Amino acid sequence: MAEIWIKGVDAITLNAAGQVLRGVDMLIEGGRITRLGEVPPGTQADEVIDGRGKVALPGFFNAHSHVPMTFERGWAEDLPFPRWLNEKIWVAESALTPDDVYWGAALAACEMIRSGTVGFNDHYFYMDRVAEVVQQSGMKAQLAWCVFGIGAEKEVGPGLDGTLDFITQWQGAADGRIHTCLGPHSPYVCPPEFLERIAEIAAGRGLAVHLHVAESQEQVDNSLARHGQTPVQQLAALGIFDGRAIAAHALAISDEDRALLAEKGVFVARTPNTYMKLAMPVNHVTDLQAAGVRVALGSDGPASNATLDMFQIMRQQVLLEKYLRLDPESLPGDTPLRMACRVGAQALGFSDSGALVEGAPADLILLDFDRPHLRPRHDLIANVVHTAVGADVTHVLVDGRLLMRDRVLLTLDEERILHEAEQRAFRMVNQDMRQMREYRA
Ligand SMILES: [Zn+2]
Structure with missing residues (x-):
């Protein structure tokens, strides 16, 4: 059984031919992309992600x-x-x-x-x-x-x-x-x-x-x-x-x-x-x-x-x-x-990564293309290069593990990190502590 099945996604592969695939399925098993295209009948997965309206891209x-x-x-x-x-x-x-x-x-x-x-x-x-x-x-x-x-x-x-x-x-x-x-x-x-x-x-x-x-x-x-x-x-x-x-x-x-x-x-x-x-x-x-x-x-x-x-x-x-x-x-x-x-x-020495191809590590992201600045979809690459922003990213996978699902961070305590990091940053540059309280209020 696959770990993750992304259904019906558009994919910017960055493979040798520079292919952009429309409405394909992707299977992820053992941390790698095992299938990109159609999946065999009877496929099952622990988690299914609806890829419609999304674009997959190497991270x-x-x-x-x-x-x-x-x-x-x-x-x-x-x-x-x-x-x-x-x-x-x-x-x-x-x-x-x-x-x-x-x-x-x-x-x-x-x-x-x-x-x-x-x-x-x-x-x-x-x-x-x-x-x-x-x-x-x-x-x-x-x-x-x-x-x-x-x-x-x-x-x-x-x-x-x-x-x-x-x-x-x-x-x-x-x-x-x-x-x-x-x-x-x-x-x-x-x-x-x-x-x-x-x-x-x-x-x-x-x-x-x-x-x-x-x-x-x-x-x-x-x-x-x-x-x-x-x-x-x-x-x-x-x-x-x-x-x-x-x-x-x-x-x-x-x-x-x-x-x-x-x-x-x-x-x-x-x-x-x-x-x-x-x-x-x-x-x-x-x-x-x-x-x-x-x-x-x-x-x-x-x-x-x-x-x-x-x-x-x-x-x-x-x-x-x-x-x-x-x-x-x-x-x-x-x-x-x-x-x-x-x-x-x-x-960085991760030479198998950086492309969506079968056998490669599943180090990839999904972008929400149901956003006004990403329509129309004449050219997905141009939209990503010239229009997309970080906030369009909905899912992030590294070695097939989800680090973010539907814009929720899964591995880090974001609320605590924002608070602690800012406090320490103010302290490091000797900012007035009253200013910090203002931000907190
Ligand atoms: Zn530098």
Whole structure:
């Protein structure tokens, strides 16, 4: 007997042919999609979901995030990047506790599930506490404990050795839903010897590396002055790109850098909302793709991108690229969905996910299309890319387990999380407690 039978649903498959199927049935057994199309006569299931008026889609994989930063949402607004970082973010984070990280990540998990994200690639501190949230929520994640390599007193947490203990403890945990990897902050913070050591450990233990790369021309100029190499060249020479690597941003890169990223098979994660909100110069994402680089999409931290809703992030990327290129044919059809689902899943090491095909893990979402902004249904992909919002998501499944049914979260105590996370967030940034009472009233 099947566990779940979704009846009469329209499906955006993101399979090799890019098929969109209308009014099909889907069976889920053993955490996987076992049937997509017609089901055999006599089929029975523990749970039947009426898919009429709904669209099934692979769930999103957020390829670059610092999700506990939900605490700083709306608290560091309208500032240039150096002031945003030095006067706000570092100050707030100096008071960060492991419990804050837990509740900040729990708040993020509620938001991510509600808006159709099934997996996220997090890069932050006290990641054992984020791992707890992943375990409880039923989501998938690849977790990197950020390390700087510039002295034990500057690390947030136990430094590299503690990170390795974290990796040993959590790699493959939660029935394989948790992946861990190494998270040196960036080549502009971490010394080369430290990065070289990270590359050796990654190679020795078969770990991925997730870091920030070439966010500005200033970083590139400094790298050239200091090392005689661009950040991409330097990281390649140090061996950081020899295994699976996720380079967040890559905004200031040369043609040679692009070719090197492609040759090394590096995933680039782009976070368009951050670039626009912090007014950062960007290069063309389609140039990366044309060079053969696999580009995924992410949110970055909610202090710079106030939303974790991947529908918004995907749409911002499409509009930004079309506009910058002055080319309405940029990122056409299901390309942005593939970036947000399939490439993201691959970047996180969940390479079977990101498509609705028989045999794939049932990591999928259902959208309510009985909504005015999603009619008429000429082109389901266009409606999802250009019109859908996170609040349209009704059901979320990860490995065939329902995390949300009819917009009700099943694995997390949302009411308690909203309350606790906000209280802690106010405390962290020293907000007036009277203001907090106002919100409560
Ligand atoms: Zn980041």
